Amino acid sequence: MLRTGVLILLVMSFFVIDLTLGSVQLGLSDVFDGLFAYDKNPEAQMVLSNFRLPRVITAFLAGAGLSVAGLLMQTLFQNPLAGPYVLGINSGASMMVAISTMLGFSVIGSDVGLVMSALVGALGAGLFILFCSIYVRSKISLLLIGVMFGSFAGALVNVIQSYSNPDDLKVFMLWSFGSLQNVSNDQIGIFTLIVLLGILLTVLVVKPLDLLVLGEHQASILGVKIKRVRLLIIFITAILVGTITAFCGPIAFVGLIIPNIVKMLYHTNNHLQLLIGVVLCGGFLVILCDIVMQLFIDTIHLPLNALTAIVGAPVVVWIIIRRF
Amino acid sequence: MIELKNISVGFKEELFTSKELVLSKGSMIVLVGPNGSGKTTLFNTILGQVQPLAGQITVNGRDINSLKIHDRSSLIGFVPSRFTGVDHLSVRELIAMGRAPYTNMLNRLKPEDHEIIDRVIQELELEHIQFKSSTEISDGERQIAMIGKVLAQKTSVILLDEPTAFLDYSNRNKVLKLLKELSERDDKLIIVSSHDIELCLKYADKVLAINKDEKRMMTFAPPYDNEKLIDQIFE
Numbered sequence: 001m002l003r004t005g006v007l008i009l010l011v012m013s014f015f016v017i018d019l020t021l022g023s024v025q026l027g028l029s030d031v032f033d034g035l036f037a038y039d040k041n042p043e044a045q046m047v048l049s050n051f052r053l054p055r056v057i058t059a060f061l062a063g064a065g066l067s068v069a070g071l072l073m074q075t076l077f078q079n080p081l082a083g084p085y086v087l088g089i090n091s092g093a094s095m096m097v098a099i100s101t102m103l104g105f106s107v108i109g110s111d112v113g114l115v116m117s118a119l120v121g122a123l124g125a126g127l128f129i130l131f132c133s134i135y136v137r138s139k140i141s142l143l144l145i146g147v148m149f150g151s152f153a154g155a156l157v158n159v160i161q162s163y164s165n166p167d168d169l170k171v172f173m174l175w176s177f178g179s180l181q182n183v184s185n186d187q188i189g190i191f192t193l194i195v196l197l198g199i200l201l202t203v204l205v206v207k208p209l210d211l212l213v214l215g216e217h218q219a220s221i222l223g224v225k226i227k228r229v230r231l232l233i234i235f236i237t238a239i240l241v242g243t244i245t246a247f248c249g250p251i252a253f254v255g256l257i258i259p260n261i262v263k264m265l266y267h268t269n270n271h272l273q274l275l276i277g278v279v280l281c282g283g284f285l286v287i288l289c290d291i292v293m294q295l296f297i298d299t300i301h302l303p304l305n306a307l308t309a310i311v312g313a314p315v316v317v318w319i320i321i322r323r324f
Numbered sequence: 325m326i327e328l329k330n331i332s333v334g335f336k337e338e339l340f341t342s343k344e345l346v347l348s349k350g351s352m353i354v355l356v357g358p359n360g361s362g363k364t365t366l367f368n369t370i371l372g373q374v375q376p377l378a379g380q381i382t383v384n385g386r387d388i389n390s391l392k393i394h395d396r397s398s399l400i401g402f403v404p405s406r407f408t409g410v411d412h413l414s415v416r417e418l419i420a421m422g423r424a425p426y427t428n429m430l431n432r433l434k435p436e437d438h439e440i441i442d443r444v445i446q447e448l449e450l451e452h453i454q455f456k457s458s459t460e461i462s463d464g465e466r467q468i469a470m471i472g473k474v475l476a477q478k479t480s481v482i483l484l485d486e487p488t489a490f491l492d493y494s495n496r497n498k499v500l501k502l503l504k505e506l507s508e509r510d511d512k513l514i515i516v517s518s519h520d521i522e523l524c525l526k527y528a529d530k531v532l533a534i535n536k537d538e539k540r541m542m543t544f545a546p547p548y549d550n551e552k553l554i555d556q557i558f559e
Contacts, residue, residue, distance in 0.1 A: 080411075207431040211424055213410045221371060222424045222477070223397035267457075269413040272430055323411075 003265055004273075007280040011060070014287045018056045019048065021294035026052075051181075054188040058180045059290040060283035061195040062248050063258070065240040067282025068202055070255030071262075071274060075209045076233050079139040080323055081316070083256030084122075084241040087142075088149035090252075092125025093118040093245040094176065095153040101172050102164035115194075119242030125149060126234040126241075178249035178305035180290055191247055198240040202275055205232055209271040251286070252305055253312025258282040260319055285311075325349050326370065326481060326513060331379030333366050338377055340534050342541040347515065347530070349480060352507040354524040355517040357534030358558055363517040366534075366541075367483045370515075372396055383481060397425040401474035405486035407466055409459035415469045416454040419444055422476030444472045448502070464495035471502065482506075484516045488523075496520060500527050525550060533557045 034044035073082040100117040211219040262277035339362030488496040531544040
């Protein structure tokens with residue numbers, strides 16, 4: 001409880017700090033006025049509601065959602081190095097986004113089309129990895145298959161890039177850097193709704209997740225309907241990763257490192273507690289990344305995907321050294 | 325109580341057959357047979373994970389394959405031969421997993437669940453390691469903790485697949501003695517598969533032996549003729 005309380009306080013304070021940062025300088029009092037005293041400071045209110053709040057809420061939800069997806073993958077595959085990025089689920093989403101933006105397949109219209117294609121890509125990649133996991137018993141082999149799938153999808157994207165027109169290519173390149181500023185004021189509602197839906201669905205599977213740490217055979221003997229739970233977990237992961245990837249671009253490593261850090265903080269395998277932990281820590285990490293990006297924005301433009309990889313890759317190496 | 329009614333056990337291909345056999349509660353049964361003779365497959369068949377190729381298995385009078393997965397989980401418990409532990413999973417949390425068939429959707433433990441867990445921990449003398457991670461204890465302690473999990477599950481039947489395979493002599497003896505005591509005191513049916521024939525015969529109320537060449541399961545009752553039994557099964 002104490003840990004969760006401290007995490008909530010940290011998230012709230014960094015949330016507010018992040019709200020003060022951006023191209024227009026706002027003080028803490030401006031943020032307060034903008035949020036709670038509309039008439040007093042209409043300019044701050046406008047900046048906050050149109051730019052800052054969508055950006056910071058997106059940061060929190062993207063971090064939280066990807067970390068929940070990471071927790072789901074790590075428990076399903078009983079592998080501390082599993083995550084939506086290494087298993088190629090992001091790549092599946094990216095590939096479908098590339099196809100829809102550059103080959104003009106977006107039938108349903110821009111936003112919905114983009115989200116739908118990312119979702120389909122994530123779900124396809126998730127089902128592929130699930131299928132492989134039934135036949136490939138080795139944890140490392142499964143990760144390698146995920147990495148290979150990622151390379152394969154990446155290569156297909158390269159082929160598509162070479163045939164696409166420069167405007168579409170630019171849109172896709174900007175998207176692939178990862179950004180928290182792509183979710184507009186109008187879109188933040190639907191983005192929040194879908195990510196919250198993914199997190200709420202995870203609450204439904206906390207009991208199977210608790211038991212899956214002993215392996216599928218033991219879990220099944222303790223009453224878990226394995227086939228149904230596997231598909232539900234992949235579906236939830238696809239919803240979270242697909243939506244977040246569609247709006248923010250591919251974000252590396254967050255889903256892999258946060259569940260490991262939270263397990264070390266909480267010392268438990270109770271997935272309800274872990275779920276709360278990863279939501280808070282994941283949200284905190286991406287808000288922190290956003291703060292770093294905003295602080296250095298005048299000197300260097302750090303793409304989000306690069307920043308999470310710079311932080312994440314050494315942590316992954318550390319986990320490998322400690323565990324294997 | 326388990327009844328095996330003329331079953332044929334195997335996965336796609338038949339491994340062995342068994343005539344009508346009744347295994348009653350309050351007894352400790354030892355299952356022996358060479359590697360690959362079908363001991364684990366028999367367990368998986370009783371657990372409902374593999375269908376028998378022919379015949380029927382009933383537990384307390386109910387056909388195992390007509391039971392819902394949830395009902396099955398409160399009727400039969402299983403301990404695998406080796407559990408290597410899970411990081412950050414404490415011994416107490418591991419034992420608490422046995423309560424899963426009785427908890428709600430969020431896996432919340434009720435006060436009576438905690439009482440059962442406390443009692444199991446006390447009985448197995450695991451108090452001093454209950455908050456330790458399941459990866460930081462010895463193989464013997466981990467196997468006893470797994471037995472604790474299955475005791476917390478409160479099933480009338482417990483299957484153990486080579487539970488002593490990775491233990492030293494004193495731990496092997498300790499585990500088998502404990503199982504024998506549990507079968508008598510709690511009136512449970514305990515079936516243990518093992519290669520540790522001589523030690524097992526000390527405690528077994530009945531021995532089920534699979535003859536791999538003849539593809540059939542035989543039963544032996546005490547007093548056992550160790551050499552004859554080994555001759556018939558392994559040579």
